[in-house]
Amino acid sequence: MTRSGTSTEHSGSGDLSRSLELLWGTGDRPGRGPRPGLTLGRIVAAAVAVADAEGLGALSMRRVAADLGVGTMSLYRYVPGKAELLDLMLDAVVALPADGLPEPGPDTGWRPALEALAHATWRLHQEHPWLLRVDQGRPLLGPNALDRLEYAVRALAGTGLADREKIQLLVALDGFVTGTARTVLNSARAEQRTGVSDADFRRAQEPALGQAVRSGRYPALAGLDEDVFGGAPGDGGGSPAFTLGLAALLDGFAAVVADRAATAPAHPPEGTHHQPPPHGTHRAAT
Amino acid sequence: MTRSGTSTEHSGSGDLSRSLELLWGTGDRPGRGPRPGLTLGRIVAAAVAVADAEGLGALSMRRVAADLGVGTMSLYRYVPGKAELLDLMLDAVVALPADGLPEPGPDTGWRPALEALAHATWRLHQEHPWLLRVDQGRPLLGPNALDRLEYAVRALAGTGLADREKIQLLVALDGFVTGTARTVLNSARAEQRTGVSDADFRRAQEPALGQAVRSGRYPALAGLDEDVFGGAPGDGGGSPAFTLGLAALLDGFAAVVADRAATAPAHPPEGTHHQPPPHGTHRAAT
DNA sequence: AAAAACTGGGTACGTTGTACGCGCAAGCGA
DNA sequence: TCGCTTGCGCGTACAACGTACCCAGTTTTT
Known part of the structure; x- marks a missing residue:
């Protein structure tokens, strides 16, 4: 897998750090060659549009490229492969609704x-x-x-x-x-x-x-x-x-x-702000 | 879809009655030509074996045929296409465990x-x-x-x-x-x-x-x-x-x-046999 | 014996993801 | 200003896929 020509239908192929880099988009242009004519965002949006309109079966690299008016292989300048494109499509689409969700304050449950x-x-x-x-x-x-x-x-x-x-x-x-x-x-x-x-x-x-x-x-x-x-x-x-x-x-x-x-009634369901335990047991989530 | 050459990745393609016929297997040999060298069961079993061992990605008609020692196209004498094969694989595999499940009598809930x-x-x-x-x-x-x-x-x-x-x-x-x-x-x-x-x-x-x-x-x-x-x-x-x-x-x-x-206490959770309502409101499930 | 019905399967086509490499454009060091 | 380096756009090529088509061979019926 990932080695020979055709392989992937899955998301999340080999280069994990590359995927993350794309996802969190540092977007630092080294400024040497010609200016890119495309953006990651445009590619992802086009891909999502195809999938929304005609289903995953219609989603091919050729199709996305055609919709963008570029050659198929140009996409590979922006995305390592279809798997990573799918990862990007997923995150693009799972944004919370713009009209908002009820904010879960201590008052509302x-x-x-x-x-x-x-x-x-x-x-x-x-x-x-x-x-x-x-x-x-x-x-x-x-x-x-x-x-x-x-x-x-x-x-x-x-x-x-x-x-x-x-x-x-x-x-x-x-x-x-x-x-x-x-x-x-x-x-x-x-x-x-x-x-x-x-x-x-x-x-x-x-x-x-x-x-x-x-x-x-x-x-x-x-x-x-x-x-x-x-x-x-x-x-x-x-x-x-x-x-x-x-x-x-x-x-x-x-x-x-x-x-x-x-x-453990130390935590009343109604409380303003809390959670000042001794200290040190907290840290970043992974 | 289903029309041109390559299409299917889904189960349940066109001919629904054909699928059902295979699933419920009337199995009437017309007896004219040479005796089939394969059975539906062997094909389905081989396909399941491939999928179990190496995943859906490794499951191809060529692969199943090779494992059975026959030509690829021979499979199509038994199965209309890959979609129907998948349907058969599904039903083959969802059999209830042989060691049984607790029988839900009126005594046990x-x-x-x-x-x-x-x-x-x-x-x-x-x-x-x-x-x-x-x-x-x-x-x-x-x-x-x-x-x-x-x-x-x-x-x-x-x-x-x-x-x-x-x-x-x-x-x-x-x-x-x-x-x-x-x-x-x-x-x-x-x-x-x-x-x-x-x-x-x-x-x-x-x-x-x-x-x-x-x-x-x-x-x-x-x-x-x-x-x-x-x-x-x-x-x-x-x-x-x-x-x-x-x-x-x-x-x-x-x-x-x-x-x-x-x-609706007419139905006590503990009861022997019941359900003799007036009549006529029952019939086969669809 | 001839005809009919069926099985096995080789070949070929369209479609996929993508490796490879060429030509060209843009910025940098000289 | 020149040329070198870097990156962009993308045409071609290949392996794998599902399967349409069709011919050859085998078995049974007439």
Whole structure:
């Protein structure tokens, strides 16, 4: 991998430090040769536009170059390869919504903040359905991804949770959102790609499934109402499964938070600023 | 798509009924020409073996054919294309574990059953890390997938939930499991593919992240303990985030179940067999 | 024996990511 | 001012992919 000609479909290939350099963009022009005719930003934006409009399948280096009116290989002056381009696309797109999320102060609790974040993430995946199809090696933390993380951690600041628990909780929440989003997006994409609607699809399966169910091997399924799988999958505020699951998950989190607050009441859920522990146990996050 | 030569990376291409036919295998030999030298099962098994051992990237029609000692194009006598092969691989692999899951009788509740199912699904993804990388169009329900669904629905039989709610709950649960699995698998795969360990990775990010955090833009992150992201990700019983999230989610489900049991007490959580409603409202699931 | 139906698979095409290297432009030291 | 160095734009070439097409060979039916 990474060695011979064709290889990559994944993000995050070899040169990690190079990726980070691009992500955090020092952007120091050495000023010797001719002035570059392109910018990283333009390339990433063009790539995102292609993916948004026609899906990841249509995203090729040739295509991006053509859209920018340059030769294919010119892109490689700015980006080491497609993998790194995907990393950049990811961070470009995960910026928090401009209209803002409710600021999780000590007055408002963690829950509305996390709920808003979950909905924002859900919307993010609806708007960029290719996000979950990127063969992401490891989430390269760029500025925008850090913004998101910062917001999420800030939301949990007032709780008595240990730092490690906070991260685990956030990973679980993100996993839930992306997992359910994946399900809904797969259906939506299949529908638009094959022209077969969800209902048509179930109708087509009916002969085979009907026979299977009637075989007696699936008694519980046989007892279900007819159209249990129907019901407005991806609209507005998220699918019903998303709504139901999110509420349940946050309820569960609330129990954990209440428990930690009870056993270690040094951290009242309502407090102005705090966290002046002895000293020295804090430092930069990695 | 599906029209010109190269196209597919997704599962579930055009001919849906053909896929179903393969999945449910009528297997009627017309008996005229020479006897086939291969079987669908052998092809699918070989393909799964390749994917398990070397990942989806190594899975090509040429490779599978070579492993079976036949010409590449011979495979197309058995399978319409790679997309359908992937569908078959999926259903082949999602069979419930042979050692069984706790049978959700009226005596034992729904929770241990769903918990066991969630862990089984988690393990499934650990054993076949390529599963979540398949560009699945729509989950083609094969016999094994139906087994899984049957088990899950049976688990919820005793609860007072509406059928639609049961499905939503199960979709949410599956979304959570696959979502968190994806996170863990991405890390693991990145580590093995690039040779950069998780710890190395964080060390490599440290210069960029450290500077970013020290910039003051991320106060909440700056306040975190050092190694919050560490801690045995993918071992044994699931990652810490998975464990924590699953418990929380099931707690939340429990509240929903309790609520439904309270408002419609016609369905006691403990009951022998039941569900003889007037009649006619039931029929096959689709 | 001839015909029909089927299997095996070689060849060829279009598409992908990208290694390599050439020609040229812009700034620096002399 | 000259030329050297550095970097830009990009044409060509290659290996890998999925698979359309088609011919040769084998088995069964008539």
